[in-house]
Amino acid sequence: MKSGIVSYGAYIPRYRIKIEEIAKVWGDNPNSIIDGLMVYEKSVPDMDEDTITIAVEAARNAVNRANVNPEKIGAVFTGSESHPYAVKPTSTIVAEAIGATPNLTAADFEFACKAGTAAIQACAGMVESDMIELGLAIGSDVSQGAPGDALEYTAAAGGVAYIIGKENILAKIESTYSFTTDTPDFWRREGKPYPEHGGRFTGEPGYFKHVTSAASGLMERLGTKPSDYKYAVFHQPNGKFPTRVAKMLGFSGEQIKPGLVVSRLGNTYSGSCMMGLAAILDIAKAGDRIFMTAFGSGAGSDAFSFSVTDRIDEIRNGAPSVEELLANPTYINYATYAKHKGKIKL
Amino acid sequence: MRDVAIIGVGCTEFGELWDRSFRDIFVEAGVSAIQDANVQGGKIDALYVGNMSGGRFIEQEHIGSLIADYSGLAGFHIPSTRVEAACASGGLALRQGIIAVASGYHDIVIAGGAEKMTDVDVETTTDALAAAADREWEGVMGATFPGLYAMIARLHMHKYGTTSEQLASVAVKNHHNGTMNPKAQFQNEISIDAVLNSVMVADPLHVFDCSPITDGASAVVLAPAEIAKKFTDTPIYVKASAQASGTLSLHDRPDITTLDATVAAAKRAYKMANVTSKDIDFAEVHDCFTIAEICAIEDLGFVKKGEGGKATIDGMTAIGGKIPINTSGGLKACGHPVGATGVKQAVEMVLQLRGEAGKRQIDGAEIGLTHNVGGSGGTAVIHIFGR
Amino acid sequence: MTVARFWRRLKNLYNLIGTHCEKCGGYYYPPRNLCPKCRRSSRSVPFKFKGLGEVVTYTIIHSSTKDFEKQTPYILAIIKLNEGPHLTSQVICDHNDIHIGMKVKSAFRKLGEESDKGMLYYGTKFVPMGSRDK
Numbered sequence: 001m002k003s004g005i006v007s008y009g010a011y012i013p014r015y016r017i018k019i020e021e022i023a024k025v026w027g028d029n030p031n032s033i034i035d036g037l038m039v040y041e042k043s044v045p046d047m048d049e050d051t052i053t054i055a056v057e058a059a060r061n062a063v064n065r066a067n068v069n070p071e072k073i074g075a076v077f078t079g080s081e082s083h084p085y086a087v088k089p090t091s092t093i094v095a096e097a098i099g100a101t102p103n104l105t106a107a108d109f110e111f112a113c114k115a116g117t118a119a120i121q122a123c124a125g126m127v128e129s130d131m132i133e134l135g136l137a138i139g140s141d142v143s144q145g146a147p148g149d150a151l152e153y154t155a156a157a158g159g160v161a162y163i164i165g166k167e168n169i170l171a172k173i174e175s176t177y178s179f180t181t182d183t184p185d186f187w188r189r190e191g192k193p194y195p196e197h198g199g200r201f202t203g204e205p206g207y208f209k210h211v212t213s214a215a216s217g218l219m220e221r222l223g224t225k226p227s228d229y230k231y232a233v234f235h236q237p238n239g240k241f242p243t244r245v246a247k248m249l250g251f252s253g254e255q256i257k258p259g260l261v262v263s264r265l266g267n268t269y270s271g272s273c274m275m276g277l278a279a280i281l282d283i284a285k286a287g288d289r290i291f292m293t294a295f296g297s298g299a300g301s302d303a304f305s306f307s308v309t310d311r312i313d314e315i316r317n318g319a320p321s322v323e324e325l326l327a328n329p330t331y332i333n334y335a336t337y338a339k340h341k342g343k344i345k346l
Numbered sequence: 347m348r349d350v351a352i353i354g355v356g357c358t359e360f361g362e363l364w365d366r367s368f369r370d371i372f373v374e375a376g377v378s379a380i381q382d383a384n385v386q387g388g389k390i391d392a393l394y395v396g397n398m399s400g401g402r403f404i405e406q407e408h409i410g411s412l413i414a415d416y417s418g419l420a421g422f423h424i425p426s427t428r429v430e431a432a433c434a435s436g437g438l439a440l441r442q443g444i445i446a447v448a449s450g451y452h453d454i455v456i457a458g459g460a461e462k463m464t465d466v467d468v469e470t471t472t473d474a475l476a477a478a479a480d481r482e483w484e485g486v487m488g489a490t491f492p493g494l495y496a497m498i499a500r501l502h503m504h505k506y507g508t509t510s511e512q513l514a515s516v517a518v519k520n521h522h523n524g525t526m527n528p529k530a531q532f533q534n535e536i537s538i539d540a541v542l543n544s545v546m547v548a549d550p551l552h553v554f555d556c557s558p559i560t561d562g563a564s565a566v567v568l569a570p571a572e573i574a575k576k577f578t579d580t581p582i583y584v585k586a587s588a589q590a591s592g593t594l595s596l597h598d599r600p601d602i603t604t605l606d607a608t609v610a611a612a613k614r615a616y617k618m619a620n621v622t623s624k625d626i627d628f629a630e631v632h633d634c635f636t637i638a639e640i641c642a643i644e645d646l647g648f649v650k651k652g653e654g655g656k657a658t659i660d661g662m663t664a665i666g667g668k669i670p671i672n673t674s675g676g677l678k679a680c681g682h683p684v685g686a687t688g689v690k691q692a693v694e695m696v697l698q699l700r701g702e703a704g705k706r707q708i709d710g711a712e713i714g715l716t717h718n719v720g721g722s723g724g725t726a727v728i729h730i731f732g733r
Numbered sequence: 734m735t736v737a738r739f740w741r742r743l744k745n746l747y748n749l750i751g752t753h754c755e756k757c758g759g760y761y762y763p764p765r766n767l768c769p770k771c772r773r774s775s776r777s778v779p780f781k782f783k784g785l786g787e788v789v790t791y792t793i794i795h796s797s798t799k800d801f802e803k804q805t806p807y808i809l810a811i812i813k814l815n816e817g818p819h820l821t822s823q824v825i826c827d828h829n830d831i832h833i834g835m836k837v838k839s840a841f842r843k844l845g846e847e848s849d850k851g852m853l854y855y856g857t858k859f860v861p862m863g864s865r866d867k
Contacts, residue, residue, distance in 0.1 A: 048843040056841040097747045469799040483763040488801045496792035549793040597811045597819040
């Protein structure tokens with residue numbers, strides 16, 4: 001492929017809630033939950049933050065990092081499962097807020113936690129076919145977990161934006177490969193505030209089957225093996241799944257560690273895997289190869305192989321790093337969390 | 347231009363008048379002013395009425411016609427005009443009446459003001475009042491009226507060392523004055539501690555730093571000075587009527603702690619009356635919030651800029667002090683039916699200058715000043731009265 | 734706020750686009766049809782402000798209008814932009830940290846909504862300058 005990442009930007013709200021604080025409310029043992037999920041705390045949006053504001057902040061960081069002319073962006077696709085409007089695009093607001101309007105196309109994507117990587121593929125396709133010069137792909141979520149549900153321990157808020165193009169790329173997309181089946185492991189019906197899930201069914205037939213199939217498919221196509229990669233990042237609904245799937249595929253703990261942001265962040269859904277990739281790009285050097293596989297319930301996986309160019313050093317400090325966004329959080333209690341998340345109905 | 351006199355005044359009691367409608371209160375105020383002036387309805391040439399937001403408070407526009415009709419004056423087909431300048435609507439209605447008489451266009455004119463604020467819930471009232479600010483650039487960001495004055499207070503404290511106790515002393519004084527005004531909404535004493543311990547509305551302003559939501563109406567009857575004595579032995583003369591505009595938004599004000607519209611209107615008024623601030627014996631100023639009275643006495647030139655808080659807590663503006671301010675209880679204690687306030691201030695002038703102010707009567711008052719503000723200072727109306 | 738009224742201004746609200754008078758060099762936010770200094774001879778063109786400034790004064794609103802009641806308490810402030818003009822906005826920070834002179838930068842936030850069925854309004858608020866800033 002000729003396309004790659006021209007720039008990227010992330011955004012994480014400054015609030016966090018600790019697993020202990022949530023466990024206290026529901027009478028759960030926090031240690032067994034932390035051990036089971038390998039998550040210590042999760043991000044919480046401010047009262048006035050939602051998928052749109054997070055997408056805009058991430059997109060602005062991406063535009064600023066590499067001084068991209070927003071008027072050259074020919075497509076904005078925002079992946080999320082928490083678009084504030086059921087009908088009315090998030091992406092038009094993002095496009096307007098970064099000054100990319102009006103000569104572009106835009107649409108919102110939804111595919112559980114992999115809508116953002118699907119947006120990267122769509123942008124890459126349009127760039128490769130010369131339909132557009134630059135495409136903006138965003139994964140952004142203020143994910144929902146019903147009070148007392150297991151998801152509440154991990155459903156977090158954050159977003160990541162990637163600008164895809166052919167010139168001045170900091171990481172080349174060597175190839176991408178997807179694996180998709182109809183597997184109802186997790187869903188949210190129209191008009192319902194919280195998703196439902198199939199419990200342990202989300203594991204084997206869902207996450208593991210799709211991630212391993214897409215990952216193996218891509219390596220087979222490229223003729224690569226895990227040891228060819230400096231880093232690997234997998235969708236991280238918790239810390240355990242990506243750790244286990246990495247092992248199944250033959251990746252080491254060293255390779256996945258820099259991109260495993262879930263323990264301090266929670267699951268940012270459409271932003272999850274892409275946030276891990278951003279954390280890796282923050283430290284990657286020219287020549288490094290990065291392997292990524294996203295997973296979205298319902299179900300599908302998008303695998304990517306990237307190789308980093310020497311452009312990375314020129315733009316590294318143009319926007320906040322994931323580490324900087326994770327630093328110095330403000331911890332809140334469950335009551336404040338419930339207020340921020342609109343769980344208190346007036 | 348002719349000199350103008352007030353020959354009669356009327357005012358309802360101010361407060362939460364649950365049993366009375368908008369039309370009930372303006373009829374009451376108007377009738378008592380006309381009785382006080384000893385004029386016949388057929389002699390009245392025109393009506394001017396200050397009303398900020400009939401549309402929001404009682405879902406009624408066309409206030410001019412309503413008032414003419416229910417005052418029994420529709421049959422005479424006299425002109426009746428509603429005047430709006432947010433909380434300065436009353437003062438501006440009075441000024442329009444004065445101009446009409448001074449110009450010779452009309453002889454006997456009623457200038458009134460009325461607001462019925464308790465027929466809607468508090469949020470609606472707050473929102474209607476917030477419309478006096480810039481909806482597109484202040485309101486949309488979450489600005490409220492107490493919020494705007496709180497930002498004035500915060501900067502005043504920062505620049506001049508004004509304290510919360512000094513702010514509270516405005517409320518304490520005005521509540522004390524209110525105890526002597528049978529028409530006041532609040533006729534109880536309060537302490538500085540009570541103000542400081544009351545609920546925070548917009549930091550640093552507590553609920554007792556704010557004027558209340560009030561129903562009420564006031565009216566005065568105006569006549570050319572040369573014929574005033576035909577109606578009353580004690581006409582009160584209008585020495586000056588001045589109005590000035592400032593920026594609609596607080597953020598555009600050159601100095602946020604100065605209402606420059608007040609400064610400009612005061613300068614014009616003093617010139618017109620041929621007096622200085624030192625000649626003013628007493629004043630009714632626009633204390634919609636405690637900080638507003640402090641800014642007012644500074645901007646009117648009664649004290650130096652920044653010294654209003656200290657002057658108030660030291661008693662300079664109390665009855666018996668160097669310059670009594672808000673003997674009626676002000677907006678704070680007498681109440682603030684927004685459209686009526688500017689006219690009620692003139693009613694207080696007349697009562698004091700006639701010597702009819704009862705327990706709150708001040709000695710030897712010759713020249714008084716009223717100061718009525720719209721919004722955070724977008725409009726200021728100042729009148730000076732004398733015997 | 735109605736739909737058309739918001740839509741007409743959203744470029745200004747999203748991206749701090751005000752006006753610049755090419756005759757006298759003045760900068761205005763909110764935008765002005767006429768430069769108040771040059772009036773009829775003003776040459777006003779749109780101008781995008783950088784979004785950096787400082788707090789001139791502030792309050793913490795505890796009692797709001799209906800549109801903002803779910804957000805209380807919130808910080809309302811007058812901000813002086815580095816280019817000169819003053820505007821009213823909210824500052825998002827710990828209520829113990831807000832102070833006159835605080836250096837702030839713009840942030841994209843939700844301003845409000847017309848009930849749970851109505852339109853969502855977005856625009857510019859401010860956050861303290863900090864370690865995240867480049």
